[in-house]
Amino acid sequence: MSIKLGTRGSPLSLAQTSWVLDELKNTNPSLTFEIEKITTKGDTDTRPLFAMEQKGIFEKEIDRAVSEKQVDFAVHSMKDVPSDLDSSLTIACVPKRESVNDVLITNDGFSLDSIPSGSTVGSSSLRRAVQISRKRPDLNVKPIRGNIETRINKVTEKKIDGIVLAKAGISRLGVDTKHSLLSKDEFLPSPGQGALAIICRSDDSKTIEMLKKIEDKNSRIEVEAERSLSEHIDSGCRFPVGAYASVKSDSLILKVGVYSMDGKKSILIEENGTIDNPFELGKKIGNELKSQGVSEIASNWREKLEEWNKQ
Template sequence: MTFLVGTRGSKLSLAQTNWVISELQKQNPGSEFEIKTITTKGDTDTRALFTIDQKGIFEKEIDKAVAEKQIDFAVHSLKDVPSDISKSLTIACVPKRESANDVLITKDGFNLKTIPLNAVVGTSSLRRAVQVSRIRPDVVVKPVRGNIETRINKVIDGKFDAIILAEAGISRLGLDVKHSVLSTKDFPPSPGQGALAIVCRADDDKTISMLKKIEDKKSRIEIEAERALSDYVESGCRFPVGALAIANSGMLKLTVTAYSVDGKKSITIEKTGDIDKPRNLGQDVGEELQKIGIAEIASNWRESLDEWNKK
């Protein structure tokens, strides 16, 4: 049987998809897979990501193709998949998660503490921009778009002194590039960072059964907690929240941090819950954030971004 697999045409997306196919072939010898690349709004809109007030800019067109039976399933970076995907679809599989850390890439091997005064650091993430400013307020943070290799080349060419990327992307592309790993304490990641989401039709039992063979239970538990938190506070590219769940020894711990516009104020909550009820833990942390001021922080971010977009 041949399965049609949808993904974006970037090198990273294709690398992720080929890895998924390789894992599926190990579990389903004899099955064949054909990749269909699909262009998304995120591929054609060159604006800084935080200025695009729309969810699912890297997955909407691909998941539409799944729903319309043009392809059998889609492979996404999980953090790109919004919570409100069509009810006709399901995240059928979460394979083993890669590192959730961010990394700093510089031409001369500096780390964030030793990088020169007033260095220019590139990132497409509001979360990372605020996190950098908290540690190095002198640094100039500028938006950067393009695939991973394009961003790295901007450092090599001297257009940026450094860039910040997800470690998982470098790993999946097999890039041999000098970098310093940023701690999740100072740089709590975007919910779902480092994980993949494989989406198919909710009524496609045969495909779901096949995909479940490469599901990683620990990874699924962790991202369920993170996504439940994200759903509750409505975080995303336009409102930076860092969240990381860790399942270990029968327990599940979720650490969440939200930041003010200027980075001077932050709210951090760490809570442990039932490993069998990860979404409950995410919702509980979301409720605590609401009680201690997340609404005010969110409002300030919206006002700031609205003013920025008017310029």
């Protein structure tokens, strides 16, 4: 029996897909798999990520192929999957999560504390840009696009002094490069960072059963809390929110940070919940953020981004 899966053709997406296939083959040795590379809007639009409508730019075309039965399932980075997933689809599996930390990559192995004043640091993420500026306002933060290798090459070719990106990306790719780990408490990651989402049709019970064999229970719980938080405040790449959930025995801890565009205002919340109801914990913090003025921060972001997009 041959199973067809869809994914982006980027090196990272293919590496993630290869890892998933290795896991699936270990639990389903009689199956064979065929990879269908699908181009998405996020692959063809060269504008900075913050200049685009973010929902689905890296997964919409692939999920359409799943829904229309061109492929059986799809492998995504969890943070690329919008909370309002089509009702015909389901996140059938969340495999074991990679590191949620961000890293700073420089030629000299600088940490964020030691990189010289005036250095230019690139990032594709508004969240990271604000977090960098909050900690080191003396650095120049520059928007940067391209796959991970392209961004790293800009550092090695000395076109930029450093870049900040997710550690999970270089781990999945097996990239050996000098990097400094950033604290996940100071640099709260994007909701779902480090996790994979395997999508299939909601009514495809056989595929769901196959995929569930490589599910990691704790990773699923953590991601559900973070995605619930995003859903309740409608966050995304155009509205930077940091969130990290962690399972500790029977408890679930969710830390969340929201930042103004200039980095001067922030709302930081940490709450405990139970592993039995991660959605409720995300919703609870979402409501707390609303009561503490997150709507005003979000509105300021939208107004400024609309100005930039008109230029």
